[in-house]
Amino acid sequence: MEKLMAALKAQIVEQLNLQEVKPEEIGDDQPLFKDGLGLDSIDALEIIVLLQQHYGIRIANPEQGPEIFHSVRTIAEFITAHQTAK
């Protein structure tokens, strides 16, 4: 899980071009949107593409989005659950 979260942080920083943020500065449980890292809806789309590209995961139910994308940990848990289910 730790390795996956570290990889996710690096991918998020790169994909979203977060110039002022280093991957290690993102907290595992830090909210990614609004008051947390300050991401917005376009970033959410970028993360959806990131999950497809790097992990082959499609989010079937868009209503799950806020729950999955809450933090790096929730995304990592979603990826792990998806990979285990395979």
Added chain:
Amino acid sequence: MYIYIQGTGCVSPQETAAGNALPAAVLPWEGPRLKAWEPDYKQWIDVKLIRRMSRVIKMGVAAAKLSLQEAGVEKPDAIITGTAYGCLDDTGVFLSKMINQQEEMLTPTAFIQSTHNTVAGQIALMLGCHGYNNTFVHKAFSFESALLDSMMILREGRLRSILTGAMDELTNHSFNILSRFDIYKKGPVTHEQLLKSDTHGTVAGEGAACFVLGTERGPNTKARLSGLTTLYKPGGKAEISADIDAFMAAHNCSQSEVSLFINGRNGDASGDEWYEHVENTIMAGKPVATFKHLCGEYPTAASFGMWMGCRILAEQQVPVAAMFKGEVPEKLEKILIYNQYKQTHHSLILLSVC
């Protein structure tokens, strides 16, 4: 109804974005390509927004912010821009991904930022400006079209201030493609040699220039925009002289009233013949200033020429770097700017002191 230029802003291959003034000396360059001197954009743009912006968007937003600051306008009534190439860099990113990823899993940012009206839209978003927002993509008349639209709207009397401007960027891809059209010089050339050149081709450039236009003269007013016209493929050099004559007559300006003639000489021998003809006929004996050795050639370069003309009138001095020939008069009253792109798109802008 008079139209005044209340504020100006420019990002160009010169240090024009620092202090918003035309530097006395040319920032030296060598080669067939001039790259914009970019300021620290964080002084105008939130870091959260910068991360999604390509160079042309940052240049355009910075020029817009500079002009608004100078005019003392927080939110204009309308935003009108002109661009020939649009957001080329992001267009390249999006198209490359489309090909490489077989049209699957395309990220939204590059697409959103690749449209020609992205700059005007981004400025509007940042300012919360819900007014008229338009972008003209009319090749080398893009800037002039934006300016003309602004003038027409202001003359209708419904709006008081309009942010208008033009921006174009040069990318590695566009430079390589444009080079194939044989429009740039093959050999090395410097800023000192360009205007003396008698060979074919010019140098590539880029930049963004914005202006806040209004119908009321205020304490910050820089100049008056007295006239504008465009001429597509004039029949010959005699025709351009006649057109300039008619343009000046239409704006009640005689040849003797023109204090300075600014033209778009770019070192391309055949293109510069047009300027030489005007310098030796209808503008004979007038002091001449030029600007393409400062900004390079690009379809909306006339916006840099107009920015320079505004600064000259506001500061009542012509930088040595811009002078081509003649003596500058003590008082600068009217400036005629004549620019042409590839000998097909010709434009005239008349500025008056306030």
